[in-house]
Each structure stands twice: as C-alpha cells, then as structure tokens.
Amino acid sequence: MDEIVEPPFKEFCKHLSGNCVDEVESGTAFQKFFAVDELDLPLVGLNLVNLGPLESEECKRQICDAASNWGFLQLVNQGISLDIVSRLRSEQVKLFRQPFNKKANEKLLNLPSGSYRWEHKLQALSCNFHGLKPFTYPLSTIDEFAVKVFEMGQQIAQILAENLSGKSTFCSENCLPSSCFLRMNRYPPCLVSSNVFGIVPHIDSDFLTILHQDEVGRLQIIKDGKWIGVKLNPEALIINIGNLFQAWSNGIYNSVEHLVLNHQKVERFSIAYFFCSLADAVIQSYREPSIYRSFSFREYQKQVQEDAKSTGNKVGLSRSYR
Ligand SMILES: O=C(O)CCC(=O)C(=O)O
Numbered sequence: 617m618d619e620i621v622e623p624p625f626k627e628f629c630k631h632l633s634g635n636c637v638d639e640v641e642s643g644t645a646f647q648k649f650f651a652v653d654e655l656d657l658p659l660v661g662l663n664l665v666n667l668g669p670l671e672s673e674e675c676k677r678q679i680c681d682a683a684s685n686w687g688f689l690q691l692v693n694q695g696i697s698l699d700i701v702s703r704l705r706s707e708q709v710k711l712f713r714q715p716f717n718k719k720a721n722e723k724l725l726n727l728p729s730g731s732y733r734w735e736h737k738l739q740a741l742s743c744n745f746h747g748l749k750p751f752t753y754p755l756s757t758i759d760e761f762a763v764k765v766f767e768m769g770q771q772i773a774q775i776l777a778e779n780l781s782g783k784s785t786f787c788s789e790n791c792l793p794s795s796c797f798l799r800m801n802r803y804p805p806c807l808v809s810s811n812v813f814g815i816v817p818h819i820d821s822d823f824l825t826i827l828h829q830d831e832v833g834r835l836q837i838i839k840d841g842k843w844i845g846v847k848l849n850p851e852a853l854i855i856n857i858g859n860l861f862q863a864w865s866n867g868i869y870n871s872v873e874h875l876v877l878n879h880q881k882v883e884r885f886s887i888a889y890f891f892c893s894l895a896d897a898v899i900q901s902y903r904e905p906s907i908y909r910s911f912s913f914r915e916y917q918k919q920v921q922e923d924a925k926s927t928g929n930k931v932g933l934s935r936s937y938r
C-alpha cells in the first residue's frame with residue numbers, strides 16, 4: 617500500500633508480521649474465528665408494515681424473532697434509497713483516500729498518537745462516549761442519510777419495544793438524534809495476511825446498530841455458538857441489537873458478538889449508525905424480576921472503556937450487571 621497514505625497502519629503491519637500473524641497462520645489460536653459457513657441473515661421488507669394489518673403483524677413478528685434468535689437481521693425497502701447510500705459511500709471513499717499527510721495536516725485526524733481510528737460524529741455530544749474528541753467533516757450527504765437512518769432506528773426500536781411492553785415511550789424520549797452517532801470505517805488491505813481482524817470480536821454497546829457494508833463483505837457473527845460469515849446483500853441495511861436493548865428487553869433480544877476480517881488485497885468500507893440513548897438515561901428492564909441491574913448509559917460506557925483497558929475486550933453485560 618502507498619506509504620504516504622497509510623503510515624500508522626504500516627507500523628501496525630510490521631508488528632503483525634512479527635507476531636500475531638504467525639500465530640494466526642499456524643491455525644491454532646485464532647482458527648475458531650475464521651468462519652467456513654456463510655449464511656443469509658433473516659431478511660425483512662420494512663415496507664410491509666405499511667400494508668394491511670396482517671402483513672404488518674407478520675413483518676413485526678419477523679423483526680422480533682430475528683432480534684431474539686439472531687441478534688441480527690437485514691432490512692430492505694426501508695425507505696433509505698440506495699442512491700443516498702451510494703452517494704454517502706462515494707463521499708466516504710473520496711475523503712478516506714486522501715493522502716494521510718493531508719488528513720493529518722488539515723487536522724482531520726483528531727487522534728491519540730498511534731491510533732488510526734477516525735470517527736465522524738454527527739452532532740456535538742455533551743459526552744464523548746469513546747474517549748476521542750469528536751470532530752466534524754462536512755460531507756453533504758451525511759445529514760440527509762442521518763435523518764432517514766435515525767427515523768428508521770426509531771421505528772425498529774418502537775416495534776421491538778412494543779412487542780414486549782405494549783406502548784412504550786422509552787426510545788422516543790431517550791434516543792435522540794443528538795445521542796446517536798455515525799461511524800465511517802475504512803479497512804485497508806492487510807498485505808501480510810487475510811486472517812487479520814479489521815475489527816476484533818465485540819458486542820455493540822448501543823440500542824441498535826444500523827450498518828451498510830460494501831461488496832467486500834467479511835462480516836462474521838456468532839450463531840448457535842459458531843462463527844458464521846454474513847452473506848452479502850448490497851441492497852440491505854444490517855441491524856443488530858446492542859447491549860442496551862439486551863438489558864432493556866431483559867435478555868429477550870440478544871446482542872451478539874461480531875467481527876470483521878480484513879481482506880488481503882482490497883480495501884473495505886462500511887458505515888455504521890449507532891442508535892443510542894442519552895448518556896444519563898437509566899436503562900432498566902421493561903419488566904421485573906430483571907436479570908440486569910439498572911444503570912445509566914454513561915456509567916455503562918465508562919465500564920466498557922475500563923474493561924477494554926484491563927482485559928483488551930469489551931466484556932459486555934455479563935459481569936457486573938447481573
Ligand atoms: O464495519 C463493519 O462492518 C462492522 C463495524 C462494527 O461492528 C462496529 O463499528 O461496531
């Protein structure tokens with residue numbers, strides 16, 4: 617890869633070729649992460665909710681079943697045109713492909729040293745959940761996309777919440793455009809191996825994540841205790857349940873571990889929208905007795921960061937929240 621474009625990644629690759637890759641290629645430590653099977657996520661057409669009552673009920677049932685049994689689903693006909701997604705994607709590609717030094721010198725990269733994470737927050741947040749200072753870069757399609765994706769997140773959250781508790785105002789009162797954020801990812805090719813994590817196994821800490829991945833794919837999730845590859849559907853948006861919804865639903869909806877493997881030859885792009893509650897919203901199971909103790913999203917984020925520092929992983933809800 618062009619040295620000018622990727623200096624921090626190049627450093628990281630050096631380390632990989634000396635250490636982890638040997639282990640990866642020896643097929644032992646990491647073997648379990650490399651899925652052999654590819655499956656389609658449950659596919660739902662969201663337009664069905666606007667048809668007759670039977671279609672609408674069936675559509676909602678499919679969404680709720682997928683949230684319980686998979687923690688993941690894919691939505692088509694969701695009211696976000698492929699045109700908006702592809703316009704945002706081309707802006708993303710253009711922005712990320714600028715030479716590294718230009719991005720760094722123009723202070724587009726607002727990063728702790730050694731980090732290659734470059735995050736775009738839509739709104740100035742009162743709380744910086746990821747310990748990185750948010751910065752904004754004006755992409756003309758972002759607001760258009762964000763308005764639509766937020767509405768869709770709210771609609772899905774409503775369907776999932778009402779399935780459990782009847783009318784619920786929790787998400788409409790506590791998940792606002794200003795508490796959500798968008799992250800655009802670029803996974804550069806990793807020349808040394810195709811068995812390298814682009815993003816390590818993790819569980820999202822939000823209510824819902826709405827993801828669009830490009831045609832490179834390589835997203836994997838845990839299904840029935842096994843890693844499986846997610847079959848590509850470029851027309852679909854992928855939805856997954858985060859820890860907050862798992863806690864709110866008292867474990868009925870599942871937040872599921874997932875990862876991305878880098879490609880050895882081609883770069884990969886994705887756009888992820890994190891549908892979150894306000895930092896001080898108290899996440900409490902919709903019913904008693906609850907499996908998890910109640911907590912604020914702020915408190916939870918702090919715990920996630922501490923766990924990540926001390927264990928190298930996001931420990932999720934399992935340890936101190938029961
Ligand atoms: O890039 C992807 O496809 C997945 C990203 C992801 O899982 C995340 O940002 O939490």
Ligand SMILES: [Fe+2]
Nearest residue numbers: 818819820874
């Ligand atoms: Fe994720």
